[in-house]
Amino acid sequence: MSTGLADNVRKLRRAAGLSQEGLAEAADLSLSTVRKAEQGGHVSMGSLAAFARALGVPTSALFASEAPKSVVGKEDEANRRHLAALRQALMPPVGLSVPLSEPGEAEEPAAVRRRVQDGHALYQADHYDSVARRLPGLLRDSEVAVAALEGEEREHALVARAHALLLAGKYLTQVRQYDMAYFALAEAIRLARETGRTQLAATGVVGLGWLLLRQDRFDESEQLAAQTAEEVEPRMSEATADQLAVWGELWLRVAAAARRNGREDVAEHARRMAGTAGGALEREHTAFPSHWSAFGPVTAEAKAVEDLALAGDARGVLRKAGEGPLSTKAEKNAGRLSPNNWGRHRLDVARAHVLLGSHQDAMDELVNLRQTGGVWLTHQPMAGRVMSDILKTRKRTLTKEMRSMANHLGITD
Known part of the structure; x- marks a missing residue:
């Protein structure tokens, strides 16, 4: 965690008239977590959201602008080289006259779109x-x-x-x-x-909302998604499945950003709106390229379970993960989550098992995810946090399976 963020936690705690012990009690966190935060150590987004709730401020109020830490090293250099061709194609040099490279023969737009579809299938397959x-x-x-x-x-x-x-x-x-x-x-x-192409633009906004969320730009993610959702809101009696799916996804972005920012009332409203869209669809809908991911009642419920995970309600996560639209019984009628949403949901389940001390159950979830999406798993910080917690809290000798998973996720201690 940055020193600026640590300073903000300390400043807001003092402004609220709380001691470190008082903040720990109000946030329902340990005293060591408060001390770690104020000393600039790493704490989870869930802990930051708990601090914000206890202090009566949005989570974004804790963040600070400061010079980033140096990340120069072998990994940074390797990433720069691996993406050189993509960077050149996406952001070519711009001058005053002709481009630096000569254009080739134009391809039919339909052929380009078929190649996009092939690329998206590869992306979905990790x-x-x-x-x-x-x-x-x-x-x-x-x-x-x-x-x-x-x-x-x-x-x-x-x-x-x-x-x-x-x-x-x-x-x-x-x-x-x-x-x-x-x-x-x-x-x-x-x-x-x-x-x-308003529908296509709204699909792009769904993607941009995800990006802003990953950058902890909660206010902007919420506002952008909410405004766009209002602009594209369909008439339920006339709405196509594509329209409902994109509209529902926009409300999921609103809910996720608001929930992480401590705006519980906004998040609750957004979840209800997403549930309305999912209920109108009745089952998961995927229709690439008019709709770029799956959405329906199962996705809406999985994201509601994510709220429980963020609040640290491990028992609630495990209870909800096995009932309603997420139950095995409902799959025939409602469909399945997309691979990415399924993986993220099962990581919430794995985290819940860790919080309840069920290390082997958590490992079973990670192993299953590695078998179905091993590359995807390495890009998920949550997977690393779950594995790190297993390593820290397990009292017995690590199994061969645990050591293999730690190595796969790049965890060395």
Whole structure:
């Protein structure tokens, strides 16, 4: 945690007239967590949200602007080199006249969109290396098509490029390359708006809301998603499944941001609105490319369980994870979560098991996730936190399975 954030916790605690012990009691956290926070140590987002609730401020009020810590090292250098081709295709040099490279032959917009669909299928299957290799050519070819075509064909090319940029933004957010992701998503939204594709632009906003959430920009994520949800709200009697799905996802973004920011009333309202959209759909809906992820009653319920996880209600998480839309019995009628949402939900379950001291149950969840999405798992900080807690709290000798998982997640102590 940053020293600025630590200073803010201390300053707000004193302004509230609380001792460290008093803040610990009000936030229902340990005294050691309060001390760790005020000494600049790392504490979870859940703990920060608990501090904010106890202090009567939004979580964002704890954050501070300061110079970032140096991250120069082998990993940073490797990431820079691995993404060099993608960075060049996404953000080429801009001068006063002609581009530095000569354009190639324009590809049909329909062919570009088929390549986007293939890339999205690879992304959903966690083949991130394959996605990274395909994106540079896809972005360059989509740009060439826009420059070379005219009239109606050019408009189709603009839409195809927006899809390519959405794929780039989604991938880059997943692998935590946030500045590049923002550039891709913002440009995708601009092109979708320019061509009058409101549904596509709203899909881009769903992605941008996720990016802002990952950057702890809770106020902006909530406001952007709420405003867009109001602008695209469909008439329930006439709404298509695609419209309901995107509208519901926007409300999920509002709820997630508000919940992390300590705005419980806003989060509750947003969850109800998402539940309304999910109920209208009756089952999970996926229709790429008109809708880029799955949404329905199961997704809405899984995200409500995430609220319980953020509040530290481990028993509530385990209870809800096995009933209603999330039960095995309901799968036939309501459908299944998308792979990413399923993985995130099961990480909440794993975390709940750790909090209740059921280490083997937590390990079983991690092992299952590794088997179905091993690469995805390495990009999830929650997985690392769960494994670290197992290592810290387990009193007996670690099993071979635990050592293997720690190595897979890059945890050395």
